[in-house]
Amino acid sequence: MMATKSGLREVAYSLFLQSLADCSVEQAFTRGVKREARAGKTFLAVGDDAIDLDCVRRIGVVAVGKATSALLKALLPSLRGLTQCDLSGVVITNDEQPDLPSGFQFFAGGHPTPNQASFDGAEAAVALVRSLRSKAAMTDDSLCLFLISGGASAMMELPLDTGISLEDTVKFHRELVHCGGSIAEINCVRKHFSAVKGGRLALEAKGILSYSMLISDVPLGHLDALGSGPTLPDTSTVDQCKEILARYQLLERFPASVKQFFSSAQLVETPKPGNLTSKAVTLLSPDALAAIVGQRAEALGFYAVVDNACDDWNYKDAAEYLLGRLQELRRQHSRVCLISSGEVTVELPRASDLSCAEGGEKVGTGGRNQQFALYAATLLRPSDASVAVLSAGTDGIDGNSFAAGAVVDEKTLFGEESRLSQAWDALQRFDSGTFFERVGLSIVTGVTGNNLRDLRILLAADC
Known part of the structure; x- marks a missing residue:
């Protein structure tokens, strides 16, 4: 033309x-993740790594974000036919998933603010990862695959302070989204608020084989801001979080329970590089x-x-x-x-x-x-x-x-x-x-x- x-x-x-259309999730997935047969064995190639699927007895999938449907559509064929392996999953997104395998739970997480399914889905994701870890006889017989894309910050949420209600969490998210801050700044605050963000979900998988497959909607160099970084080590700090809260005068806009949390000793550092064993591969980026x-x-x-x-x-x-x-x-x-x-x-x-x-x-x-x-x-x-x-x-x-x-x-x-x-x-x-x-x-x-x-x-x- x-x-x-x-x-x-x-x-x-x-x-x-x-x-x-050229940047379809399915095409990107097939470039970055492949099931391969080598010397009579079955491998899942993820980036530069090869996972021996014949040694795996349990696979857990946690998929959350706007690109979840496309990611699952691309991943699941690679996991079919593994008769020795128990497959389970937690899927949190905002569109219905009609053809999920047996053993998968679906939660219609909210966006742009959390809902009850966001809370329920987060609890189910933590429970799934803990179950994999508790059943692992050795580090490579359980495999956890995290599929993360934009929108995960709202779709999967669980306050660190269990006394903070869903209603107050929704108000907290709304004020953050409308404050005029950058996505990295907003998600820095979310990470320190949440029990499943800022690497805390991956911390639950520490000691077992786990990979994050990412569709990025964040700036280059800020990958841990994607979905508020549930499975990546966090480069932001409590001090940065407090500075953002002060600069945008957010504490006075938050519900009392949230304001109290950010002023309390419960505001602790998130997992940092070196604290996590999960590996990550970025399949698509802006x-x-x-x-x-x-x-x-x-x-x-x-x-x-x-x-x-x-x-x-x-x-x-x-x-x-x-x-x-x-x-x-x-x-x-x-x-x-x-x-x-x-x-x-x-x-x-x-x-x-x-x-x-x-x-x-x-x-x-x-x-x-x-x-x-x-x-x-x-x-x-x-x-x-x-x-x-x-x-x-x-x-x-x-x-x-x-x-x-x-x-x-x-x-x-x-x-x-x-x-x-x-x-x-x-x-x-x-x-x-x-x-x-x-x-x-x-x-x-x-x-x-x-x-x-x-x-x-x-x-x-x-x-």
């Missing part, structure tokens, strides 16, 4: 869909997706650049930075594709006040991607032709809307009918989703079964 002045939005949309977008864009004749400098920035700052970067690049190249993976932040009113924004107006529908795209549209003018800006979540869900994101160009707000005042009103009321639905620029994919953070694609082409 050739990029034209009238078709840049369509090109951006096509790049998003095609690149996401960087892999960005690289594929770049390759596809170059095949269409664009000069492609990946720039993740604005990861975790406020959405306004990120939009201004990326559009400025795009203008710099187009001074040197006639056709430019600027790619940015990661997330931007949108600080909402206090969770207790979410029913109202300034002036008593009802807070509307949308998410960080649509908020970013709409603000970017306010910065574009017809003289910028030809530019397209796409921002979308790879999981197919943007905030509380039905859309994954939106795509705009220089005509979105300055076409035949100026929509600029409507756009500013929608931004103020966090109602970008309603705006884009009305003008027909929403990106709707449905739930994708993947989760590689958000993706922004900015295109520019000379007339």
Whole structure:
């Protein structure tokens, strides 16, 4: 497809869909995990390691997150036919799993905040791992496989302080999500709150063979923030947690029980590197997706650049930075594709006040991607032709809307009918989703079964 002045939005949309399809969980799994026969024996190759399945008598699977369905679909064929082996599992995700093997328990964990199934699923996961460890006659006759993807922070939860109720835990999660902090900062606090995060679930498996298979939705270098790191050693500290709580003035926003916990001696360090024996392999990451977008864009004749400098920035700052970067690049190249993976932040009113924004107006529908795209549209003018800006979540869900994101160009707000005042009103009321639905620029994919953070694609082409 050739990029034209009238078709840049369509090109951006096509790049998003095609690149996401290229990064399917199933394809990534088969590249990173394989069942193999060697010298009459059966092995499961995980990364650079080979597990002798003939020696394994018990396999436990703990799968949690948005990509759980696809991960299980890819894993289970590798575990079939092992007649000497007991197979059991705990599955925690937000979509029904109709074809689970006997011995698997399913929990419909909540997202973006926990529910009772999140608590129940966490307790079942801990019980499963403890059972494997108690029955292990030797270190290699029990195998625990952790399948972790984004969304696990809410879907699997259990407070360290058993006196903290589900209701207070939900309020705690809501205030964290809306504080404007980065995913690494939010998950640092979650790790120190939880009995199953920050490596504490893997600590239950210490002494038995265990592997984590990861679909990452976190920044490069912050892998232990994925799902708040239930199976990875934690690089964050109690002091960092306390600093984040103070900087965002969170303690005063938390329920009394949670505030008391973070002020008590129960706030202890999480397991650190050297404390855990579980190994991990990353099957997919946002960087892999960005690289594929770049390759596809170059095949269409664009000069492609990946720039993740604005990861975790406020959405306004990120939009201004990326559009400025795009203008710099187009001074040197006639056709430019600027790619940015990661997330931007949108600080909402206090969770207790979410029913109202300034002036008593009802807070509307949308998410960080649509908020970013709409603000970017306010910065574009017809003289910028030809530019397209796409921002979308790879999981197919943007905030509380039905859309994954939106795509705009220089005509979105300055076409035949100026929509600029409507756009500013929608931004103020966090109602970008309603705006884009009305003008027909929403990106709707449905739930994708993947989760590689958000993706922004900015295109520019000379007339």
